[in-house]
Amino acid sequence: MRPNIRFAGDGALVVELGEKIDQTINAKVQALAFALEQGKFDGLVEVVPTSCSLMIYYDPLKTELSALKERLIALGERLQEFPLPERKVVEIPTGYGGIFGPDLSFVAEYHNLSEDEVIDLHVEPLYHVYMLGFTPGFAYLGDLPQKLATPRLKTPRLKVPAGSVGIGGDQTGIYPIESPGGWRIIGRASVTLFDPAKDPPTLLFPGDRVRFIRI
Amino acid sequence: MEAFRILQPGFLTTVQDRGRFGYQRYGIPASGAMDEASLRMANILVDNPEGAAALELTAQGPELLALADLAVVIVGAEMDPLQDGSPVPLGEVFVIRRGEVLKVQGAKRGLRAYLAVHGGFDVPLVLGSRSTCLPGRFGGFQGRALQEGDILTSGPPMRRFHELEGRRLSSAYHPRWDQLVKLRVVLGPQDDRFTQEGVETFLSSEYKVMTEADRMGYRLEGPPIAHRAGPDIVSDAIPPGAVQVPGNRQPVVLLADRQTTGGYAKIAVVIRPDLPKLAQAKPGDPLHFSKVSLGEAYEAFRAYEEGFLRLRQEVEQKRGRKVYVFLVEGERFQVEVEGKGL
Numbered sequence: 001m002r003p004n005i006r007f008a009g010d011g012a013l014v015v016e017l018g019e020k021i022d023q024t025i026n027a028k029v030q031a032l033a034f035a036l037e038q039g040k041f042d043g044l045v046e047v048v049p050t051s052c053s054l055m056i057y058y059d060p061l062k063t064e065l066s067a068l069k070e071r072l073i074a075l076g077e078r079l080q081e082f083p084l085p086e087r088k089v090v091e092i093p094t095g096y097g098g099i100f101g102p103d104l105s106f107v108a109e110y111h112n113l114s115e116d117e118v119i120d121l122h123v124e125p126l127y128h129v130y131m132l133g134f135t136p137g138f139a140y141l142g143d144l145p146q147k148l149a150t151p152r153l154k155t156p157r158l159k160v161p162a163g164s165v166g167i168g169g170d171q172t173g174i175y176p177i178e179s180p181g182g183w184r185i186i187g188r189a190s191v192t193l194f195d196p197a198k199d200p201p202t203l204l205f206p207g208d209r210v211r212f213i214r215i
Numbered sequence: 216m217e218a219f220r221i222l223q224p225g226f227l228t229t230v231q232d233r234g235r236f237g238y239q240r241y242g243i244p245a246s247g248a249m250d251e252a253s254l255r256m257a258n259i260l261v262d263n264p265e266g267a268a269a270l271e272l273t274a275q276g277p278e279l280l281a282l283a284d285l286a287v288v289i290v291g292a293e294m295d296p297l298q299d300g301s302p303v304p305l306g307e308v309f310v311i312r313r314g315e316v317l318k319v320q321g322a323k324r325g326l327r328a329y330l331a332v333h334g335g336f337d338v339p340l341v342l343g344s345r346s347t348c349l350p351g352r353f354g355g356f357q358g359r360a361l362q363e364g365d366i367l368t369s370g371p372p373m374r375r376f377h378e379l380e381g382r383r384l385s386s387a388y389h390p391r392w393d394q395l396v397k398l399r400v401v402l403g404p405q406d407d408r409f410t411q412e413g414v415e416t417f418l419s420s421e422y423k424v425m426t427e428a429d430r431m432g433y434r435l436e437g438p439p440i441a442h443r444a445g446p447d448i449v450s451d452a453i454p455p456g457a458v459q460v461p462g463n464r465q466p467v468v469l470l471a472d473r474q475t476t477g478g479y480a481k482i483a484v485v486i487r488p489d490l491p492k493l494a495q496a497k498p499g500d501p502l503h504f505s506k507v508s509l510g511e512a513y514e515a516f517r518a519y520e521e522g523f524l525r526l527r528q529e530v531e532q533k534r535g536r537k538v539y540v541f542l543v544e545g546e547r548f549q550v551e552v553e554g555k556g557l
Contacts, residue, residue, distance in 0.1 A: 006403055006404035006405070007401060007403050007404060007509055008403060008404040008452075008454045008457070008481070008484055009401050009454050009455075009456055009457070009484030009485070009486065009487070009512070010401060010484075010486045010487055010509070010512040010513060010515075010516050011454065011487060011516075012452075012454040012484075013404075014404050014451055014452070019449060020449065021449060033240075045236060046236055046237045046238075046239060046240070047240065048239045048240050048452035048475060048476070049240060050449075050450055050451045050452055050476050051449055051450060052449055053449075053451045053452075055451065055452030055454070057236075057239075057454070060513045060516055060517075061516070061517060061520060061542070061544070062544060062546070065509075131450070131476065132240065132241050132242040132475075133242050133450060133452075133474065133475050133476030133477075134242060134474050134475075134476065135242055135350065135351065135474065136241060136242045136243045136244075136348075136351045137241060137242055137243075138242050140450070176242075177351060177352070179350070194241075194242075194351075196341050196342060196348075196351065196353040196354065197341075199342060200241060201238065201241055201243065201342060202241045202242070206240075
């Protein structure tokens, strides 16, 4: 598929590789990010991969836009030549319910399940990290069992503690730092997801796999 | 060396440089000075690299006790400084002596000013930048706004103060405080998610800055902007100056501490040379957006960058040196000619 390029102001553009949250599309996004970094060009500032698109920040004084577009289209057509590096599987020990998961009972009631059934469903999949965003180190994990998809809070909480495991629509994720948040909190993970003293500063990267372990 | 002790922190005083690049993929905001132009001009005047760390002062300035002799400049909002009670000009380098108190007053016009010191403020580099990331609580001075009793250090002076004292911005570089803040935008990346009428409304109406206006972004209020089929997109990355329109159809402009990604359609992006004007806008100020082509945006960006080169030439030449700065394919070359013959 020919990527769709959208301009985003005077120093950024978005390369769209699809229009839905899908592992095949996401793999292409990561391959394109990887390919661009392999063949770094002078005006490249940084790339930000998301679920199905890649933002490229560039310096317009050092970048010939038509050449960049051609390069992106050419790379988009031969992404299979850039095999992604091996990604890791990360196990996340998580305490569910009680003070750690104030919304567990709501999620159970909403789906007519017991709390234990919700936990069993949540620990079952091997989740795929589609992207990081929202706050430092926040990983968007897709492939949540449909039976657990739950709408967000109408009014977000002003403070969600670091480590909180939440469900937002059909995605799940872990809050790396204390922040406001509107996802339904079902548990608390005992891992450090973001440490600015480390480089790279996050535990998870796009393409990693995550499994929650009930403790 | 110890430079200042904070006697009063002011409304919101943080250490900022030009921002943190290369880490947005980890969800880490770019941060950096909201009014990048004022930061760079302040640094040029005190002979720092343009991206050296300075203090970003907001609305009400701080009161600082000098712990050493320092060459200082304040550029940006009209926040009149007092040196031991006597007024000192904005946009002009002055020398403050150890034991003197610098008090920066409330902003009469504009919202943010930058206090730069020769040698630059010396806080640890975190992920390549000295900027404070307020949402992530790291970087800058201990990841937070300055408080009473904090001690800031600066790098050692490389020049004699008499070489710096009195250097000032020529009138071409003075801020213009227009009643209506005019911002140029490039439409997209998702202008196709709005009705034709929605785009026209956005470009023809006046929007006011609401009270929810901070380093993350400005909420605006004005005629509603109609989406074609709802505000939601699959989340993508958010560039600085992006104008997002959520379900309430009121625009939000995302700025330095913005989240790196978001799920609302973005009708347009404010061009970077105009972001400093927006950073100086206060709640209640009226804004107007006008469309430019990408080519026009690039031209504006080139002119903006050349402005900093010219300023450096101007201030250097006053020191009796000839300095020539060239921009060749985006690379900067500086040639200095110094000698008795000049």
